[in-house]
Amino acid sequence: MNIQFPDGAVRSYEAGFSAMDIAKSISEGLARKVLAASVNGQVWDANRPIYEDSTLKLLTWDDQDGKSTFWHSSAHLMAEAVESLFPGVKFWVGPAIEKGFYYDMDLGDKKLSEEDLAALEKKMNELAKQNNAYVRKAMPKAEAIQFFTEKGDEYKLDLLQNLNDGEITFYTQGAFTDLCRGPHIPATGAIKAIKLMSIAGAYWKGDEKNKMLTRVYGVTFPNQKELDEYLQLLEEAKKRDHRKLGKELSIFTMDDDVGPGLPLWLPNGTIIIEELERLAKETEEDAGYKRVVTPHIAKESMYLTSGHLPYYQDSMYPPMELEGQKYYLKAMNCPHHHKIFAAEPKSYKDLPLRLAEYGTCYRYEQSGELFGLMRVRCLHMNDAHIYCTKEQFYEEFKAVNDMYLKYFKIFGVDKYVMRLSLHEPSKLGKKYVDEPELWKETEAMVRDVLIKTGTPFVEVQDEAAFYGPKIDVQIWSTIGREFTLATNQVDFAQGRRFKLEFTNQENKPETPLIIHRAPLGTHERFIGFLLEHYAGKFPVWLAPVQAKILPISDKFLPYAKEIVKELKKVGVRAEVDDRNEKIGKKIRDTELLKVPYMLVVGEKEMNEQAVSVRRQGKGDLGIKSLRTFIEEIVDEKFHRKSD
CATH class of the missing domain: 3.10.20.30 (Beta-grasp domain)
Structure with a gap:
């Protein structure tokens, strides 16, 4: 062969x-x-x-599918350990997940404790060292049913209902046999480092009407060094949790009376939002974008035209009935922008037309999916739509990708990849607009841009927008956590749905291609990312308070207030710590608030019109004249330096 x-x-x-x-x-x-x-x-x-x-x-191990196979095999190893320590246990499913694995099990009237996890880890290590092979065996359905009937295992019998003869396989390693489609690693000996992370409850099949099963999460590695590094990373991630930092630094809050997934931005958070908007507006103005503003609601008819009803209805808030009309809260900005395009006649000379808006959208995320700022129901989107000809598409799509790269440099994002999300042909007319030729053409156009520009990308099937292929931008924070930042989408459908036209060079009507793009995503998700990326220690240009003046005693308060006035004149956000506290405590408290600069002032500084400068994370930088410090911080702020 x-x-x-x-x-x-x-x-x-x-x-x-x-x-x-x-x-x-x-x-x-x-x-x-x-x-x-x-x-x-x-x-x-x-x-x-x-x-x-x-x-x-x-x-x-370097391949994601390799890791997934390793972790799924580890789930079977854990099940073998559980079965040896808890005879009679019944298992549901044990998949690999993003980091590690879990297994759902029915322990009868027994309950697992943290001490049990330690015993299971020890047993797993013993079994791994036996280096037992994972052996695959195909089995007729009748024989499989008999096997689990004799064991009285209703969970596996339920799984077998949806399987046909010829697709049923069992895997055995050591003393453990399970129904499984696989695949598995060759033998248990490859599993060298094991950590069982936690115990949780999980309803059978995810249905709260069913029995609550015990779920055990774990993670394994091919060596102890990688496990130690991973556990250290988890500890660091806990410290950087954006929900924890958001509260400590007074960035945002959630309130039950407002509702889940609806963040309230405190003054510090609002400053960060305004700085991000300023960056986006400057960048987009340089790139030839025109700004627009659209309402928060619209009539049902517009969303029927766009196709968001019914394709996207599950993620939209239910309609409001007003004057015999149904109105929906805006879940996306694009239909509104299309109406702006259509408001006045266009010719080829008007294209490309780039319409930008920091639009507020509302999406009905399921309660269980809400997560701090990362999954919310009210979002402020760095959105824009580019209307162009096919001939202009390459340069326009490339320019959007270049904008991403500019932002990555500003925010210190070194690792990223573009996910080219494609359609699934079998779902045309259901999940995707039924235009097979246009799908092929636009997917090829996007792929061509990525290849010619040398942009790192991967292709993913069945994750496109309903109206065209898209790029999802995956970035990694400084501690290696992956985030979906933003999207860059091609739309070949809505132009025709909204009857958008321009007069081409032959004086004939033509429908423009549309690019949907949001390089900074939403305020919510991006600030959540930045909190974790910077561990709350924002660069000067983004920090809510950029300098805090710490007088050694009340005697120097007037000088401290003079400094604040001078700093505010040049746009530096500054405050005085006028508490009756010792200077050591003032410094410690300001460090905890992660203010970039602390300016300590006493007799010497006042007499010399100077400041003693301390930098967050760098300590004492010595005495500088006030004028020199102002020049340096203004330069750092103006150029948006990352450190």
């Missing part, structure tokens, strides 16, 4: 060779790293025989 590798090379092997056999034929060192294999785009066990010409990618 012929096997094609990711680099395009093709080699011949005897039919029945497994991916592991092929890896060993290349090198023993490579084989030791292989966890699974992608065969014709499907993830397989590394030891599963291949009988026909195939494409092959060997999956290691």
Whole structure:
């Protein structure tokens, strides 16, 4: 059989060779790293025989599918440990998740404690060292039903109802056998470092009418060093939790009387919002955008025209009935912008037309999905829509991506990737607009921009917008946490739905292409990201208070207030700590508030018209003349320096 590798090379092997056999034929060192294999785009066990010409990618810990296989196999190892310590336990499902795995189980009248987790970890380590192979076995449905009937396992019998003969497989490692489609790593010995993280309750099938099962979360690694680093990262992430920092730094608050997912921005948070808006407005003005403002509600008819009803209705607030008409809270800005485009005749000379707005939108996220600023119901979006010809598309789409890169540099984002979200052909007319040729054309246009500009990207099926392909921008904070920042979407449908036209060079009507873009996403999500990215220590230009003046005693309060006046004249946000406290406490308290600059003033500073400068995270920078300090902080603020 012929096997094609990711680099395009093709080699011949005897039919029945497994991916592991092929890896060993290349090198023993490579084989030791292989966890699974992608065969014709499907993830397989590394030891599963291949009988026909195939494409092959060997999956290691460096591949996400390799990690997922490792963690799913670890879930089975945990189940084996649970079964050995708690005989009679019944299992539901045990998938890999973003970091690690969990398994849902029915322990009868027993309850797990933290001490039990320690015992389970110890048992898992014992079982892992046995290096038992994960053995796959296909089984007829009748035999599988008999197996679980004899065990009295209603959970696996329920799973079997939706499976057909020919698609049922069991996996066994050591003394544990489970219904599972796989794949799994070759053997338990690869699992070297184990940590069971927590215990939770989970309703069977996620239905609160069903029995509450016990869910155990865990994470494993191929070596102890990586586990230690991960646990350290978790500790750092707790310190950087935007909900915790948002409260400590008086950025935002939530109130039950206002409602879940509806943040209230405190003065400090509002300053950050205004600075982000100022950055966006300056950037967009330089790029030729025109600003618009649109209302917070609109009639049902507009959302029927746009297609958001019914495609997006589940995420919209229910309608209000007024004067015999239904009105919806605005869930997106695009239909309003389309109406602005249509308000006056356009010719090709007017294109590209770029309309920008920091628009307020309302989306009905499910209660269980709300999470601080990351998932909210009221959001302020750095939105814009570009109306252009097909000939202008490349440069316009590229310019939006360049804008992302500019922002990444300003905010110190070093790691990012663009997710090119494509449609699923089988869902045309249901989830996606039924225009197969336009889907192919626009997806190819976006891919072409990404390839020609050397932009790192991955392709993801079945995640496009209903009206066209899109790019979701994934970024990583300084501690390695991944965030979905923003989106850049192509729209080939709404122009026709709204009968948008311009007169082309042949003096004929033509429908423009539309690019939806939001490089800074929403205030809510982006400020949540920045809180965690900077650990609350904002750069000077973003900090709510940029300098705090700390007089050693009340005697120097008049001088401290003079400094504040001088700083405010040049646009620096400054305050005086006029409390009757010792200077050491004032410094400690200001450090906790993460104010970038502390200016300590006493007799010497007052006499010399100077300040003793302390920098957040850097300590004492010595005495500087007030004029020198003002020049330096204004330069730092004006150029939006990250440190």
